[in-house]
Amino acid sequence: MSIQSPPASSPTLTHARLPRQAPLMVGAVAVAVTAIGLVLGLGSVAAVLIGALVFLVVLPVWSLAVENRRSATDRMMTGLIWATFFVALAPLVSLVWTVVAEGSQALSGTFFTYSFYRTSLDQPVGVYHAIMGTLVITGVAALISVPVGILTAIYLIEYGKKNTFSRVVTFLVDVMTGIPSIVAGLFAFALFTLIFGPGHQSGLGGAVALSLLMIPTVVRATEEMLRLVPDDLREAAYALGTPRWRTIVRVVLPTSVGGIIAGVTLAVARVIGETAPLLLIAGIVQRTNFNPFDGSMTTLPVLIFSERNKGNIEIVWGAALVLMVLVMLLNVIARVLGKILAPKQG
């Protein structure tokens, strides 16, 4: 072990340290071990695990030998804490890879334009009906939740500043974000059974269940955006004699519209993949149904679930890919809109 000896004259104030590049060096060794493992025919998972283990063991041991116990602990924890991120990354990468690899084989022109309803035996099947069902149900859910959510947020921020009612609403909206989706489905199921009799299934029921899950997200996002609107703007409008509601509609909302649209898009992305409530209340059907008030309506998630049980694997992966692309697209749109339309501060 080479520790550079301090100049004899001055007493040393720091203990010995590893070279700055020590983690990089050990990292290189770990990568080399992984590569050797791969060459020797270990599975990729096993080789990476062994490489990671080498890194997590060698660096602290080296540190313990040169530095002291405290530094060794610190280096080990640094390694472990970074490792958590890569552990979490693994399932995401694996899932996306599997869905893209398996799903892309199912995609074709007919996959998007045909439904499960066949008029002749050689007619191809596709998921057109499920895509339309998903869009209609999510659209209706958005139609219900967006006005309710935005108006509630306006009340909480503009009118009910800190009074008891608004505190209760804020709190319950938070609690509502944790309602299990199947409970929302059961609620819609019980409600529509009571109104229309047993066995009722419709897109509207699905939309009601989804709104229950969507409203809290919309309220939260809108609240956050309204808070960002500077009070100067409101005061300027009041000073011009503008009534309060016109100030909100013409000044406050346009200022925060970008963030609200982004929040609503994220809320849609959150509910578009919901399965359990739609399984109960929207059901499944072979034909394309555009009418949310009448009859069962297939959605992509429910189609994935039910065809998976029937063993129709290729279509299932294709539908999963379409659903993932829809969700990711909505997420990207929300991000871009939020950036473009963000209120200019200062």
Place this chain on the structure above:
Amino acid sequence: MSTTLTTKEAPAGGDPSPSWISERSGRGDAIFKGLTIAAAALILLALASVFIFLFTQGFAGFTQPAEVYSKYGSSFWGYVWPLLASTIVASLIALIIAVPLAIGIALVITQYAPSWLSTPVAYVIDLLAAVPSVVYGLWAGIYLAPKLVPIYEWLHEHLGFIPLFGDVVSSGRSISTAGLVLAIMILPIITAISREVFSRTPRLHREAALALGATRWEMIRMTVFPYGRSGVISAVMLGLGRALGETMAVVMVLSPGTLFTFNLFSGSNTPSIAANIALRYKERSEGTLEVLIATGLVLFLLTFAINFAARWAVARSERKLAG
């Protein structure tokens, strides 16, 4: 601040409005305010009606003849406890896996990663929350479960004397796999809230610890953890609430049986409450639906209580941190 400038009491209090505020705009204000109050009240009404509808429609489910419950027991509680036990076991497995990971990732984002890297890291973890649960279920049931079998078999061979590690089902579709998928699904929410509280640790606390010669890990233990403890606890509770109510991942991963066992690798454990509803809602036999709605009510009350407690703890710790 701004509100003091407005004629807040003017329409209601009969205070004569200045003549340049027309009568119509006062009415417009009242209507608009009424609309917003109605929307807020609608949310409360919706929440209340979830409870009321589940209760009125499911009430009959508590007292059905014994044969309706015969799937799992002979009374309502006999029917519901194996389901509840599975729900809780799967959720606990999820927490045991997810909590250390989430805390680690939150530390990466707030303490370890350089600032240019922490935003993308946080974004990637948020992506985990964006994946629909049905896709998780699909992936885990087909792709992940068989890959876990060797690990289960190794555990069974070497630690088989512990009743948790019993015989391994060859498909790998056991409650432990379901718990693992739930862990992946609740990771983002626990990470997001932990990240939030960790990032609020006062800079001075951290710098004081470092100035006294603490290593970074010692600094985290001395300042970040004590400061964020209550926040992390409520994050864990919110994660638990998520895990308890998750349906599709359990339905598509667990191969359901009728008997609850503590063997985590068994291929015939009872499904969770939510999964049981999704599996049996189509059964049209007399009374089944009421029983399912009643189990849904149990699930609703359980998750509501946990979320309520968690949110209350979050609000309290926020007040404490603000003050």
